[in-house]
Amino acid sequence: MLRLDDLLIFVQTAEAGSFSAAARQMDLTPSLASSCIQRLERELDARLFVRSTRRLRLSEDGERYLPHARSILAAVEGGQHVLAQERREISGTLRLSAPSDFGRNVLAPWLDEFQQSHPGLSLHLRISDQNADFFQQSLDAVIRYGVLADSGLVSLPLAPGNLRTLCAAPAYLERFGTPQTPDDLRQHNCLRYVMGEVTHERWSFQLPDGAQTVTVTGNRVSDDADVVRRWAVAGLGLIYKSRLDVFADLEAGRLVEIFPTTYGEPAPLQLVSSHRTAVTPALQKLREFLQSCCQDRVPAPLV
Known part of the structure; x- marks a missing residue:
C-alpha cells in the first residue's frame, strides 16, 4: 500500500535533486528519506531514481510517475481543504430581501x-414585493423571481x-366550473396583484401550438402577493x-x-447580489441550501 509520506518525499527529492536537500526541507535524516x-x-x-556517487536523477519510470505522484498529493490536499471549509462555521450577518408570499410562507x-x-x-x-435597493437598505442579497435585467448585478x-x-380552491371550481382553455379565463374572477404601478393582468401560457396571452379581469x-394567494385559498x-409559492397549498388540497x-x-427564482465580491461563504452556503430545498417543488420538464 502506498504511503503519502513516501510520495511526498519522492516529489521533494525529484525537485531538490538529492536526498539530503529533500530531507532538510522535510526535517528528516537523509537515510530516512532514502x-x-x-x-x-x-x-x-x-x-x-538513478543513483551514483556524484548525482541523483530520475529514471525513465520516475519521470513517468512524477506527474501522477503530484496529482495524488494535490487531490489529497484539495480534499482536506474542502473538508476544512465545510467544517468552518459561518458567522456574521446576512441581510436578505424576499417577495411577500415566498418570504413569509416558504423562505x-x-x-x-x-x-x-x-x-x-x-x-x-x-x-416586500417592491424593488429592493441594495445600498439604501444595506442588503447582502435579494431573492426575486424573473430574469436578471441589470448586468451590474x-x-x-x-x-x-x-x-x-x-390554480383555484376546490370550492371555487365546484361553484363556477373549471376552465378548459386560456380563453375561458375571460369568464372567471381572476385575482391579480400590483407591483409598482403595473397590474399583472396579462397571463401567458406556453401551449403545444405556441404561446397565448389572455388579459384577465x-x-x-x-x-401583496401573499394576500392574493389567501384570497384564492378562500375560494374567491x-x-x-x-x-413554489403554492406548493404547500397544492399538497394539502387547498x-x-x-x-x-x-x-x-x-x-425562475434567483438569489441576486450586488457584486461577485459580495458572494461570501455564508451567502454561497445559503444558495446551496435553498437550491436543495427548491428541487423537489419544481416539476421536471417534459422531454
Whole structure:
C-alpha cells in the first residue's frame, strides 16, 4: 500500500535533486528519506531514481510517475481543504430581501432550518414585493423571481425551471366550473396583484401550438402577493402564481392546478447580489441550501 509520506518525499527529492536537500526541507535524516524512496520503489516494482556517487536523477519510470505522484498529493490536499471549509462555521450577518408570499410562507421556515445548522449566523429579512435597493437598505442579497435585467448585478439561480401555475380552491371550481382553455379565463374572477404601478393582468401560457396571452379581469387586486394567494385559498377566484409559492397549498388540497404545469409561464427564482465580491461563504452556503430545498417543488420538464 502506498504511503503519502513516501510520495511526498519522492516529489521533494525529484525537485531538490538529492536526498539530503529533500530531507532538510522535510526535517528528516537523509537515510530516512532514502528508506522511504526504497519502500515506494518496492510497492511500485519500479526504479524511480538513478543513483551514483556524484548525482541523483530520475529514471525513465520516475519521470513517468512524477506527474501522477503530484496529482495524488494535490487531490489529497484539495480534499482536506474542502473538508476544512465545510467544517468552518459561518458567522456574521446576512441581510436578505424576499417577495411577500415566498418570504413569509416558504423562505422563513427554510431560514429557521438553515440557522439551526449555523447558529453563529444572524439573519435580517425584509419582506416586500417592491424593488429592493441594495445600498439604501444595506442588503447582502435579494431573492426575486424573473430574469436578471441589470448586468451590474450577480444572479445565482435557485430554481431556474420554476413555472407559474394556474390554480383555484376546490370550492371555487365546484361553484363556477373549471376552465378548459386560456380563453375561458375571460369568464372567471381572476385575482391579480400590483407591483409598482403595473397590474399583472396579462397571463401567458406556453401551449403545444405556441404561446397565448389572455388579459384577465376580476374584483380583487392587491400589491401583496401573499394576500392574493389567501384570497384564492378562500375560494374567491383564480390565481396564476409561482409553483413554489403554492406548493404547500397544492399538497394539502387547498388549491388545485388547472392546466398542466408545463403550460405555465417561466418564473425562475434567483438569489441576486450586488457584486461577485459580495458572494461570501455564508451567502454561497445559503444558495446551496435553498437550491436543495427548491428541487423537489419544481416539476421536471417534459422531454
